[in-house]
Amino acid sequence: xxxxxxxxxxxxxxxxxxxxxxxxxxxxxxxxxxxxxxxxxxxxxxxxxxxxxxxxxxxxxxxxxxxxxxxxxxxxxxxxxxxxxxxxxxxxxxxxxxxxxxxxxxxxxxxxxxxxxxxxxxxxxxxxxxxxxxxxxxxxxxxxxxxxxxxxxxxxxxxxxxxxxxxxxxxxxxxxxxxxxxxxxxxxxxxxxxxxxxxxxxxxxxxxxxxxxxxxxxxxxxxxxxxxxxxxxxxxxxxxxxxxxxxxxxxxxxxxxxxxxxxxxxxxxxxxxxxxxxxxxxxxxxxxxxxxxxxxxxxxxxxxxxxxxxxxxxxxxxxxxxxxxx
Amino acid sequence: xxxxxxxxxxxxxxxxxxxxxxxxxxxxxxxxxxxxxxxxxxxxxxxxxxxxxxxxxxxxxxxxxxxxxxxxxxxxxxxxxxxxxxxxxxxxxxxxxxxxxxxxxxxxxxxxxxxxxxxxxxxxxxxxxxxxxxxxxxxxxxxxxxxxxxxxxxxxxxxxxxxxxxxxxxxxxxxxxxxxxxxxxxxxxxxxxxxxxxxxxxxxxxxxxxxxxxxxxxxxxxxxxxxxxxxxxxxxxxxxxxxxxxxxxxxxxxxxxxxxxxxxxxxxxxxxxxxxxxxxxxxxxxxxxxxxxxxxxxxxxxxxxxxxxxxxxxx
Numbered sequence: 001x002x003x004x005x006x007x008x009x010x011x012x013x014x015x016x017x018x019x020x021x022x023x024x025x026x027x028x029x030x031x032x033x034x035x036x037x038x039x040x041x042x043x044x045x046x047x048x049x050x051x052x053x054x055x056x057x058x059x060x061x062x063x064x065x066x067x068x069x070x071x072x073x074x075x076x077x078x079x080x081x082x083x084x085x086x087x088x089x090x091x092x093x094x095x096x097x098x099x100x101x102x103x104x105x106x107x108x109x110x111x112x113x114x115x116x117x118x119x120x121x122x123x124x125x126x127x128x129x130x131x132x133x134x135x136x137x138x139x140x141x142x143x144x145x146x147x148x149x150x151x152x153x154x155x156x157x158x159x160x161x162x163x164x165x166x167x168x169x170x171x172x173x174x175x176x177x178x179x180x181x182x183x184x185x186x187x188x189x190x191x192x193x194x195x196x197x198x199x200x201x202x203x204x205x206x207x208x209x210x211x212x213x214x215x216x217x218x219x220x221x222x223x224x225x226x227x228x229x230x231x232x233x234x235x236x237x238x239x240x241x242x243x244x245x246x247x248x249x250x251x252x253x254x255x256x257x258x259x260x261x262x263x264x265x266x267x268x269x270x271x272x273x274x275x276x277x278x279x280x281x282x283x284x285x286x287x288x289x290x291x292x293x294x295x296x297x298x299x300x301x302x303x304x305x306x307x308x309x310x311x312x313x314x315x316x317x318x319x320x321x322x323x324x325x326x
Numbered sequence: 327x328x329x330x331x332x333x334x335x336x337x338x339x340x341x342x343x344x345x346x347x348x349x350x351x352x353x354x355x356x357x358x359x360x361x362x363x364x365x366x367x368x369x370x371x372x373x374x375x376x377x378x379x380x381x382x383x384x385x386x387x388x389x390x391x392x393x394x395x396x397x398x399x400x401x402x403x404x405x406x407x408x409x410x411x412x413x414x415x416x417x418x419x420x421x422x423x424x425x426x427x428x429x430x431x432x433x434x435x436x437x438x439x440x441x442x443x444x445x446x447x448x449x450x451x452x453x454x455x456x457x458x459x460x461x462x463x464x465x466x467x468x469x470x471x472x473x474x475x476x477x478x479x480x481x482x483x484x485x486x487x488x489x490x491x492x493x494x495x496x497x498x499x500x501x502x503x504x505x506x507x508x509x510x511x512x513x514x515x516x517x518x519x520x521x522x523x524x525x526x527x528x529x530x531x532x533x534x535x536x537x538x539x540x541x542x543x544x545x546x547x548x549x550x551x552x553x554x555x556x557x558x559x560x561x562x563x564x565x566x567x568x569x570x571x572x573x574x575x576x577x578x579x580x581x582x583x584x585x586x587x588x589x590x591x592x593x594x595x596x597x598x599x600x601x602x603x604x605x606x607x608x609x610x611x612x613x614x615x616x617x618x619x620x621x622x623x624x625x626x627x628x629x630x631x632x633x634x635x636x637x638x639x640x641x
Contacts, residue, residue, distance in 0.1 A: 003479075004482070004483065004486060007479070007480075007483045008483060008486055008487070011483055011484070011487075012495070124630070125365075128365075128623060128626050128627060128630060129619075129623060131626060132571065132575070132619055132622040132623035132626050133619045133622075133623075134575060134578055134579065134582070134595070134598070134615060134618050134619060134622075135579070136579070136582050136598055136599075136602075136615070137598065137611075137612075137615035137616070137618070137619060140598075140602070140605075140611055140612070140615065141612075141615075143605070144605075144608060148605075148606075210630075261489075263490070263491060264489050264490035264491070264576070264579070267490050267491070267494070267579075267583070268490075268579055268582065268583070271583065272602065282491060282494065283494060283583060286494040286495055286497075286498035286585075287498055287584070287585075289498055289499065294495055294498070297491070298487065298491065298495065301487070301491060302486050302487070305486050306486070
């Protein structure tokens with residue numbers, strides 16, 4: 001894990017630096033570009049006048065001491081920025097995964113149990129639509145129908161304009177509002193959270209449904225399924241207890257792998273729903289060539305990726321007794 | 327030592343000669359599977375239609391995709407708006423079936439032209455991504471040992487970055503235009519192929535016919551390029567066709583974020599992102615969005631069906 005993190009920091013650093021793009025153009029006002037003195041001061045301030053390897057070593061030393069540098073765009077420490085923007089993404093991603101898993105696994109099971117029927121056909125087409133529709137199109141259609149036309153959910157942003165943020169404890173607005181005992185605020189936060197989560201969840205559910213279906217189909221043909229049936233177990237117990245629990249391993253793997261998809265979707269979803277999360281922060285940083293921020297986010301995402309896949313490994317342990325024995 | 331090429335080929339590439347009758351059987355099998363998987367057929371038809379539209383866009387399109395007409399800006403689609411029939415302004419030859427955008431450009435025309443950017447871009451990403459991936463993967467698999475370790479660790483490194491984040495970083499650094507968006511996507515795309523091809527090469531490497539070619543005295547590059555790669559290429563080609571839809575989707579996402587073609591270009595993702603500022607003028611974002619979705623869906627229909635055909639377990 002440590003070498004991977006070093007490698008990722010190096011790749012991010014090289015991409016951020018080895019390419020002929022000048023953060024000066026992106027960050028100084030046009031009328032300052034003729035001012036040699038100002039430019040030199042800017043370079044010195046951000047260490048841009050040092051040779052590359054010195055810059056990298058300085059960066060790594062600072063990161064190890066908990067200092068990820070200062071964002072050129074927001075002029076705040078990157079670590080602070082991450083602390084500010086991460087909770088919004090965690091809130092969005094958690095609900096999306098819950099929605100994606102619920103929809104994906106149920107659709108997958110339905111589709112496998114009624115294989116080659118009309119139901120199966122509909123579910124499969126639905127799953128294909130889920131993975132084929134651009135996230136931004138789903139988001140726009142969802143906003144038009146459920147926000148503009150029906151008024152069922154809140155629009156972009158985490159709360160209505162007139163509602164103030166709940167007192168910060170976890171940074172998750174729904175949780176913080178509940179902790180504060182403010183149910184109106186909770187409802188408001190939830191009404192803004194639900195649509196982006198559904199959009200993002202749809203995106204993940206397509207993949208999960210597809211994997212669940214093929215994995216369960218394989219399991220349903222196993223000898224032990226016939227054994228379970230011949231013991232006289234009800235079809236529900238056979239499918240859920242004997243079938244699904246054996247079919248879940250590839251599904252869990254896919255959850256770990258689709259984490260990247262989720263983040264990619266989050267960049268798009270957050271930009272449409274004006275969701276002040278990490279995805280939007282990363283997007284703004286990259287258009288401003290804000291290298292400290294890009295580096296910081298890349299490191300953060302790499303760490304999360306490693307953690308997610310570690311959790312997936314632990315989940316295997318619970319799902320598959322064979323791994324426990326070995 | 328020189329090796330008679332003809333003999334090498336007969337050993338390496340034609341382990342089983344296809345008789346005409348088995349070719350006919352193959353065609354029959356393909357047709358059988360197509361009939362059993364109508365979605366593949368639907369996908370194929372949609373893709374072919376989009377390709378034809380893109381090729382014929384200049385003849386099909388009623389307007390010029392870049393021609394602005396500010397007096398007719400933000401017109402509702404004539405196709406869905408019966409009230410416009412009575413509007414005297416629209417009775418002349420300037421009906422815009424799918425409406426116009428904020429500069430009065432015809433949406434339908436821009437849609438027809440959009441495929442000329444998106445389809446080649448998606449295919450280019452796949453072709454270059456698979457070439458780079460195949461190169462690295464086959465070297466890793468063939469050389470083995472330390473080289474395998476080094477190449478595969480680098481591959482994993484690139485896989486640990488979520489696609490769009492890495493692409494964002496690359497396009498942001500290179501500057502945003504179509505070429506750079508494609509380069510960015512190639513950077514994120516090759517690792518899948520590297521992994522797949524490495525696995526295939528490792529498998530093929532141990533086959534008897536490879537041993538036979540080596541016994542004849544063929545040099546290493548010959549074994550890799552002429553014997554191993556042709557025999558491990560098929561799954562990579564399959565992955566590539568399944569992947570075009572994905573590549574198009576991510577390309578559209580990048581260009582939606584403003585990191586693709588220039589703003590005036592009739593690219594679908596770009597059109598949607600401009601349309602967002604005119605949220606109530608739904609025709610500005612809905613039609614290009616559906617264009618992307620239909621094309622990606624068509625590729626996924628084909629891909630899904632191919633997977634069913636190739637993997638009997640899911641049948």
